[in-house]
Amino acid sequence: MSRIDTQVLADRYRLLNPLSEGGAGTVWLAADEMLGRDVAVKEVRLPPDLDPARRQEVLAAALREANLAARLRHPSIVTVHDVVVDQERPWLVMELLSGASLEQTVRDRSPLPVHQVARIGVGILGALGAAHTAGVFHRDVKPGNVFLTRTGKAVLTDFGVAVVDGEVTSGRTGHLIGSPNYIAPEQLRGERGGPASDLWSLGATLYFAVEGMPPHPAETPIAAIGRVLTEPPRPPERAGGLGPLLMSMLDPAPEARPSFDAVARSLAELATGQPAAGVGGVGGVGDTAGVAGMPAAASPPSPPPAIPAVPAVTDPVPAPVRPPAPGRGRALRWAAAEMAGIAVVIGVTFGVTFLLTSGPTAAEQVVRLSESPGAFSTPVDVCKLIPATRARQLLPALAGEGKPTNDGGCQWPAKGMGLEVRLPGTGKQWGKSPRQAHELFVNQRQSTIPSGENAWSWPEIQAGVRSARSTAPRAVAPVGEESFGYDVYENRMTGRLEQSYVIIRVDSLVLEVGYAVVDGSKDGPAIQAGAHTAATWVANALNNQKAGE
Known part of the structure; x- marks a missing residue:
């Protein structure tokens, strides 16, 4: 393992433990004590016998990597938050990926x-x-x-x-x-x-x-x-x-x-x-011939018989395009590809405006006009969005109020079941505009991809480590201004649905509302309905706050 003399970088990033190590350096789990979040910190290892000129070249390369990555925004590009020079070594601070x-x-x-x-x-x-x-x-x-x-x-x-x-690049061609x-x-x-x-x-x-x-x-x-x-x-x-x-x-x-x-x-x-x-x-x-559209794709194969089939969402998600010729500025055409369903989409700028063949939805029309900070510029007490008296409608054994989580969300655990509300992404959404929240919502939908096997646990509801698989996004009855859902099934033992989530956008805030039942007391449709009910409570509470009630 890499050895370091200090455990805190720039009086801000506290190194916790190594996540991975390679020939070029070590990636650490670290706590950003200023913003209260976990991050990944890449330590660039410099050999002790490196001459000063080469040392400067490596340092410059690390700074260059941070600058390049920071200017790129895409759900499939790792986000670089910061670069620190400590003990004459560069450290790159990045989003923490699991x-x-x-x-x-x-x-x-x-x-x-x-x-x-x-x-x-x-x-x-x-x-x-x-x-x-x-x-x-x-x-x-x-x-x-x-x-x-x-x-x-x-x-x-x-x-x-x-x-x-x-x-x-002549300095690096050797x-x-x-x-x-x-x-x-x-x-x-x-x-x-x-x-x-x-x-x-x-x-x-x-x-x-x-x-x-x-x-x-x-x-x-x-x-x-x-x-x-x-x-x-x-x-x-x-x-x-x-x-x-x-x-x-x-x-x-x-x-x-x-x-x-x-x-x-x-x-x-x-x-x-x-x-x-x-x-x-x-x-x-380098060919300049493009594709005007894509034929709709078939829905993915149904899950095994023990697991109910889940319909796929056909909302558009931007997919890659042929890059432009060097030095030529031109409008880009994006072929939209959702993993479980495909819709024809033509975009006029990179990741900014979607023009659906059926016309833009009302929510997207509003988003285009809402660039200024939204209604939720300061943190909301998420636990107050679902009072315990209401939560007990879904959690009869709930003993107390909701408990705040370290990402700014809240959870209501009970025996064998629980509710949770999370803030996806970094958890720091306060002060965003509705447009930025819409982009976060789309990114969440794009990153919700069916997985073959996950491991999860929730000790507070007596759920030990268990194998599971998640589904593709599915359409739900409208909640808030935008919404979609997905489900999590136990993978090995019973194949039953155990968790259902509904992701919603209300003005400038995106929240993920989940309902878990692991004791087998509710079937899949009941769990899905419970998640949708909880999401509706959350959306209504936010709209009331927005209206000043």
Whole structure:
């Protein structure tokens, strides 16, 4: 483990324990004592014998990574909060993610199924589209830099070797950057690389996810370089319909690789269990031919018989697009891809305005006009949103009032069942505008992806550690100004629904309302109805506060 002389950085970040360690440094769990939240802090390790010039180069690279990552906003890009120089070493302060890297997940378990790998691809392709739109090329997409959260969302991390379009990189050309198995051939030849290179690296990463090995397996890094430069990829054996797409992404000629639009289309189809339509006849990454829309995809397969089927939401979520040619500003077209349902969407600016084929909803029209701070500029006492007398309608054994949680939410635990209200994201939503809250709501919906297996516990309601799986977003009767729901089923023992959640937006506030019943006393529809009832109580209480009642 890494050894440090101090446990507090910048009189603010208290290091708690290491989360992971690699050749370049250690990632720590830390407490941000100023804002009262947990964060991840990346310690960049500098060898003791490093000469002053190289030390400055590493420090500058860390500061550069923070600056690059901070300017990118996308649900599948890790958020960098701060950078600190302490003891002449750089420390990057990032959002804390719960889960494991794609590399660790595959090595600890087994290769992933095709539909899950496709979902991962959709998320990372979206992150790359956002980066490329900002003129940033990642250059180190690999399994170790793709993080899978407990909710199933894929997040792209580590922009340490990224370059900005037009940036001079002569000072770094003496070093081989990235992992040889995941570096595009043109980069290994010493070329700068660009969007097509990131696409190749994504193809190699998804290949590893579904096959359990890189496309050019080799015993040593030198051997891997030779194979990438001179040999075709190993024919995939487990990839099924994903195989032809991966092989096209791994074409040695950048101009022969498919466009981002074509890859996005194919991945979205595979993510819902459909065979990919193929990428034949589609131009390369630099091709200017676009896609005006996407056909609606079929709903995902129904869950096993013991688990009730849950309808999918068809609200739009932005998916990746082909990056613009360097130096050219133009409107972007976004193909919308929801994991469990797909709608045709054309956006006129990156992640800002959605124009539905059926016309914008009333909520979206309001959001466009609501840029100023909303009604909830100071913290709300969340526990007062559901009085104990009302909570007992759902929790007959409830003994007292709600108990505040460390993220600003509240929980009402009782024997075998409980209610909770959470503030998704960082938990610090006060002072946002309705527009910002809408974006957070959309991000929450996008990151709610069906997962094969989770582990959760709630000791206060006598729920020990148990295996579970969560569903895709589902439509619910309207609550607040925007709402959707999802459910959590016990995965191994009974397959019964144990938790139901409804996420709502009221003005500038987004809240997640959950109802859990683990003693088997209520069936799935009753638990879903309970969550919806609690969400309605919360929305009504917030609207009353907003109206000054």
